[in-house]
Amino acid sequence: MGRPGLVGLAARTAVVAGTATAVSGGVARHQQRRAQDQYDQQQYEAAQQQAALDAAAQQAVAQQQAAYAQQQAAQQAYVQQTAPAAPAAPAGGVDVVAELQKLAALKEQGILSDDEFAAAKAKLLS
Structure with a gap:
C-alpha cells in the first residue's frame, strides 16, 4: 500500500486537471463579467456627458437666437425713430x-x- 498504481495516478491527475480547468474557467468568466460591467458603466457615463453637452449647446443656440432677435428689434426701432419722414405724395400722383x-x-x-x-x-x- 505505498504508492498508487498507474491508473490511480492517472485518475488523480485527471481530477486535478479538471478542477484547475473549472476554477480557471470561473475566474475567466468573472473577469470577463467585470470587464463588461466596467465597459457598460463607461458607456453610460459617456452618454450622460453627451446629453449634458447637447443640452448646453441647445441652450446656447437659444440664447444666441434670443439675443439676435432682440438686437434686430432694437435696430429696427432705432431706424424707425431716426428715419426722416417720407415726403407726401402729390395729390393724385x-x-x-x-x-x-x-x-x-x-x-x-x-x-x-x-x-x-x-x-x-x-x-x-x-
Whole structure:
C-alpha cells in the first residue's frame, strides 16, 4: 500500500486537471463579467456627458437666437425713430420713392430679375 498504481495516478491527475480547468474557467468568466460591467458603466457615463453637452449647446443656440432677435428689434426701432419722414405724395400722383422701394424689395426676393427691375424703374422714372 505505498504508492498508487498507474491508473490511480492517472485518475488523480485527471481530477486535478479538471478542477484547475473549472476554477480557471470561473475566474475567466468573472473577469470577463467585470470587464463588461466596467465597459457598460463607461458607456453610460459617456452618454450622460453627451446629453449634458447637447443640452448646453441647445441652450446656447437659444440664447444666441434670443439675443439676435432682440438686437434686430432694437435696430429696427432705432431706424424707425431716426428715419426722416417720407415726403407726401402729390395729390393724385405716384410716390416714386415708395414704388422704387417696392421694386427693390421684389428684386431682393427674387420675384423680379435684373432686367425686369431695370425696365420697371425706367418706366417709373420717366
